[in-house]
Amino acid sequence: MRRDNPMPSYKGHRYPVEIINHCVWLYFRFPLSFREVEELMLERGVVVSYETIRRRCAKFGQAYANQLNRRRARPGDKWHLDEVFIRINGRQHYLWRAVDQDGNVLDVxxxxxxxxxxxxxxxRKLLKGAEYVPRVIITDKLTSYGVAHRELMPSVEDRRSKYLNNRAENSHQPTKQRERAMKRFTSPGHAQRFLSAFSGISPHFRPGRHRLTALKWRTEMADRFAVWQEVTATDAAASK
Structure with missing residues (x-):
């Protein structure tokens, strides 16, 4: 999924890039509130208010996620689609999600x-972001998928089975964990903004540790943190 949104400027910010991107990383990587991130930063001797952390996450979170997405290899040609219930201000909403056969999040x-x-x-949102048509889509037996498939992707094979879509269903688990930690989303827009950034940042630091030896996991994480430094422009800012 490619996005060409430019990185917001750090110019005029009181705190250096390292503190900004560390706060953003803590918030989107772990189930922490803004106040908990504030406390962790205070323990390190950095005095920054939770409101400042909130504003920086809103400004830079999606931009970082976009940059990470730009550096990923092209997603696979088998898409798993699924939707899950989420409650916002007492009303039921649906979070639609698509992942490829490797578990990479395509869009939410x-x-x-x-x-x-x-x-x-x-x-439509998925096709616009991916910029290509998959070979196969895998959905559950919700009839709404059939309507969209016939109109927008009639040439793509559609496999319907509630037993084939475990990959998409499993990809909802980090979101549900985070939703519980946050207590609630305040609005559909708030949920969309958070989950768009969260789906780009959090998976970058989840390489599937159960499949790796300790040494390979450390090496993989070192590479991923190096990419994080690149996308947040930390090295470039430090050299000025």
Whole structure:
């Protein structure tokens, strides 16, 4: 998924780049509140308010996620699509998510419905971001997917089975954990903004440790932190 949004400027910010990107990393990587990030930074001798952390996460979170997405290899040609219930201000909404066969998140969309129009809206967003058509899509037996498939991707094979879509269902787990830690989303827009950035940043630091030896995991994490330094422009800012 490619996005060409430029990185916001650090010019005029009181805190150096290292502190800004560390706060953003803590918030999107772990199930922490802004106040908990504030406390962790205070323990390190950095006095920064939770409101400042909130503003920096809002400003830089999506930009960092976009840069990480730009550096990823092209997603696979098998897409798993699924939707899950989330409650926002007492009302039921649906989080639509697509991942490829390797578990890479392709896109997410928060909507109030899961009818045919909602499915088509998600398919359009997904195709626009991916810029290519998959070979296969795997969905559960929700009829809304069939409507969108017939209109927008008729040439793509559609495999429907609740047993084939475990990869998409499993990809919801970090989001549900984070939703519980945050207590609630305040609005659909808030949920969309957070989950778009979260889906780009959090998986970058989840290389599947259960599949790696300790040495390989440390090496992989070192490489991923190096990419993080690049996308947050830490080295460039430090050299000025």
């Amino acid at each position: 969309l928060v909507q109030s419905r899961r009818n045919g129009n909602a499915a088509k809206r998600f398919f």
